[in-house]
Amino acid sequence: MSGATAVLYPSQTPSTYHRIVSSTLQVPTDTQASVPVGLLACQRDPLLRTLQSHVVSCTVSKPPAEPAGKKAKKAVIAPTLPKGPILEVVLHDTIIFPEGGGQPTDTGVITTADNQEWNVLQAKRYGGHAVHFVQVKDVDIETALQTFHSGAPVTVLLDKASWNRRYDHMSMHTSQHLLSALLETQLDLPTLSWSLTAHPAPCYVEIPRGMTGEEIASIQECANRFVFEGRKVHVEVTELDKTVEQPAPTLESGRAVGKALPDDYTGGVKRIVVIDGVDRNPCCGTHLPSLHNLQLFLLPHTDTLARSATTTARLYFLAGPRLITHLTSTHTLLTNTASILSCGAPLVPERVNQVVDERRRGDKRVDALEGELARLIAADIVQKLGAAHGGAVPVLHLHRSDDSANPLGFLSAISMALSDILPNANLANGFLIVLSSSPLTQTVSSVTVVLVCGTDDKLVKTSGDALKSKLGVKGGGKGTRWSGKYTGVWKAERENIAVDEILKSVSEGRI
């Protein structure tokens, strides 16, 4: 261990967790040199939450210019950085994990010698070293650079939120190693990729084909047997000999298949994560020292994805705190639904089915009754139009209040019923009507639908144009039909009177 980094609180990570298996490899102790990624304190001791360290270098972060055109695909979820100055700080050692190996970045807090706390928004691996993105608030950039001068002592902390984030990432990452190992050894299914999705969504592994329910159940059972046994996890570290490292196999599509070091890694360390008796896998992530507490839940289905020539599938999984969150939220959903339906949770599917069925029958009945009502209204309209005197075209406005989801549909049903009974009606001069429908309770954003229909294209168009210009109804039409929408409160003593005046003027040929 580095002599210059003092542990403030004892960690619970067993001393056998981190094993340097090369006699020539050591964790650098010179506080002016930065410990390479692969040997960082967060990788040696994943349960450590505070660490004293020193600044090696600090520069002002310059955000890279947005690449033109297609955005590069992000491998893992990373926080969006706020606007404002940010420092890129390299420390001698750190417990803030820089994103890599499918595991997202940690966040954390750095306390400087003057007792100032600085938020670390993310950490990234540049070549072989971890770079902390430190937010500058309340002080000018020059003072901030001064505070982070080379050699300055600092304390690095995973505060509660950062620790919860990390613990969740570790739980999901270690579970993924276990899951991928079992899929490979028991079903010959290689993991093509995996995604540590943002909390609380389930993570997934991508595999070459879908799995049956029995296969999923058997893998889950086997995984949980190892969890029950509390299989130990440890890490073996050696120098990286690039000459013997094989590149990752690639698929026909050209996609690399897991398990190789990133091309730009220059840390010089090779790290194997071992689950006792189950798996050995090169990985830079932080892993829990044991499988205990990592009950694995596999969502009992796979999503099939078709990509060009190949078809793959996603198997979703949950473990650790994310599994508890999932159980809590699904339980809450279920009990809330049960309470709405006034039944016990096991009866929810049956009751929902019943409600859906009743709704379907209700909708059918409403359709039938609307048809019947539309015919009655149409008959009434014809009678009123027939009673109109004089040589002018008989006109009529009918306004309704209706909370139907589709009020225009009902107005159309009335106009259809009207055209059905017209041949038997005594309307030698034709007719012109306006139908309108407002919600029962109106506000300034309420919409009243308006339908104009008649026997003369020209009169219908003139009425529509007048509704547009005089009432602000937005709409249009063709032939003997015009429809539109009025937004606002439709008042009988204002809008109804305006419509009546429009109809009168049109029928008398004044507009």
Ligand SMILES: [Zn+2]
């Ligand atoms: Zn890994």
